Amino acid sequence: MCEAAEKDLYAILGARPSDSVQQLRHRYQQLALQYHPDRLGGESSSEAELGMKKFLEVDAAWRILSDQNTRRQYDLQRRAQELKQxxxxxxxxxxxxxxxxxxxxxxxxxxxxxxxxxxxxxxxxxxxxxxxxxxxxxxxxxxxxxxxxxxxxxxxxxxxxxxxxxxxxxxxxx
The missing domain is CATH 3.10.660.10 (DPH Zinc finger)
Incomplete structure (x- = not known):
């Protein structure tokens, strides 16, 4: 979660903090289908590697934001970071x-x-x-x-x- 904490997980999913879990799930499913390694099998190795990296990033964001407790913790960390400004x-x-x-x-x-x-x-x-x-x-x-x-x-x-x-x-x- 170290690397994910540096990035805005909502932005990775193309979502907003006010979005419901269902809306986040929909965005996750769209991106997972788009960047899934099985779909990128025919691409060049560099494109497949970038796609795999994006898929892992999307998957990590979804794992944190899909669970109520980890999402709350993430939101608190975001708020604390904003307050440090x-x-x-x-x-x-x-x-x-x-x-x-x-x-x-x-x-x-x-x-x-x-x-x-x-x-x-x-x-x-x-x-x-x-x-x-x-x-x-x-x-x-x-x-x-x-x-x-x-x-x-x-x-x-x-x-x-x-x-x-x-x-x-x-x-x-x-």
Missing amino acids: DWPVDSTVYLEDMTWDQDECVYTYDCRCGGGFNVSEEEVEEETQRRQQEDEEEETAEEETRGVVVCCDTCSLSVCVTWSLHKKTQILKC
Whole structure:
């Protein structure tokens, strides 16, 4: 999955992240028929090799996107990668001001557009651990707040969700 993680699996299938599993299956079947090694048997060796490579790429994308759990994991990785980009932050929200959703195991905050900002407990824990390790390595605790940039689920606004390590912030668990 290392090489596949670098490429957009949806683009490989000619699909969109909002497509259903049935739509993805249809795209996969079309491409698998087009690039299947048995269909390219009469082609020149370089064309057959390129076709085989494309077939394997399509098959790898389908294996990840066809399973609900691996697709969710892939989508989370894509979102994390997008969040690492240099996004303008519209405001700062404190974790303490967010609402804990026990069913989804996420902190939520309403956006002015009617959508929402969501931060999972895993994101909070990972960022806290990462920053604590950085502080230990640098032998300093200058930075007292921790945070992640989160995009609204319906519009283009983004906020920086922050929390303090020194304050006894209760991080809820599922």
